Amino acid sequence: MSSLNVHTFYADAVLFDMDGTLTDSIAAVEAAWGKVAKDIGQDPAYVIAATHGKRAVDNLAQFKPDIKAHEMDDEVQNFEESILFFADAYNMHGPGSQLNSPTSSPVLISPLSSGYATPDLSISPNSSAPSSRASSFVSPRRPSFASKLNSMLTMSVVPEASVYGQGPQFEDSIMEEDQQDIIMFEANQKKHVLEAWQQEATSVDRSVRILPGVKRMMSSIPEGRYAVATSGAKTYAHGCMTRVGITPPKVTITADDKRLKAGKPAPDPFLLAASELGFSAKNCVVFEDSPSGIRAGVASGATVIAVCTSHERKQIEHAGAHFLVENMEKVKCEPCADGRLKFTVQL
Helix, strand or coil, X not given: CEXXXXXXXXXXXXXXXXXXXXXXXXXXHHHHHHHHHHHHCCCHHHHHHHHCCCCHHHHHHHHCCCCCHHHHHHHHHHHXXXXXXXXXXXXXXXXXXXXXXXXXXXXXXXXXXXXXXXXXXXXXXXXXXXXXXXXXXXXXXXXXXXXXXXXXXXXXXXXXXXXXXXXXXXXXXXXHHHHHHHHHHHHHHHHHCCCHHHHHHCCCCCCCEECCCHHHHHHCCCCCCEEEECCCCHHHHHHHHHHCCCCCCCCEECCCCCCCCCXXXXXXXXXXXXXXHCCCHHHEEEEECCHHHHHHXXXXXXXXXXXXXXXXXXXXXXXXCCEEECCHHHEEEEECCCCCEEEEEEC
């Protein structure tokens, strides 16, 4: 049924793209691809435009062809963790963070976590922290660092210390502690240095946000009747959704799913998602925002609703979507008594 501006149809299930459709992490994604572009000496605008809506594995293979096959999984992991770093840096470590008080300074970088959190960049000197070897640097009962260093330079080493694979063995236990303090000091000095891209990341708010109408739409669909099929790998996909309060559905197809032979614009992610739900993709609705994702949805046989949340209308209106709306607030879903889902689209 349809009128001039309102269209109604029925489907069995819904297949959501993630970024640009459910969540908005475009700023963080573009910053991460911009960093890749600078690293390889290419124009960031070109790389960003060429990578949108496609799997990181495909994009990295295109722009960094020197990556070996056995290294690719780690490269994708590192890249997607950099997206989450860009997304969190401002609020966790920059002006949006309470950590940046007048009494604190950014001094500590840890390796990027493979989970959903990003590393601490700063600690407050007034905060209570577990006892560590570093605390001996300011203890009045211990020699100064300069004294320690001088002791290290003039230390007496037991001859057996030259055995390969062993560290020096000290006659004086205090000297051995001094050596450990100096080793830790040097290690911390390396951590204290923020790379330029990390410093820049803390200055701009690129937080992940949920898009208009998403919460209402997802809550209106019965459990087991919707899935997510994204070009992001699991680290990034789950990280984005959990950051905005979306629980990743049981059927979440990510780019690193080994069952996929190809990513978008191929229909494989949507076909697999529909199959995992137990429905034919031809009887599903796909929500998408990017040209490559829209084409993937159309190729799967699904009814495609394109949202203008990451691209201007003119950029996606010829990609083949059945409906083109401003955002998900223009679409209503109602479960029917016969088990089908009724969709009302306001153009």
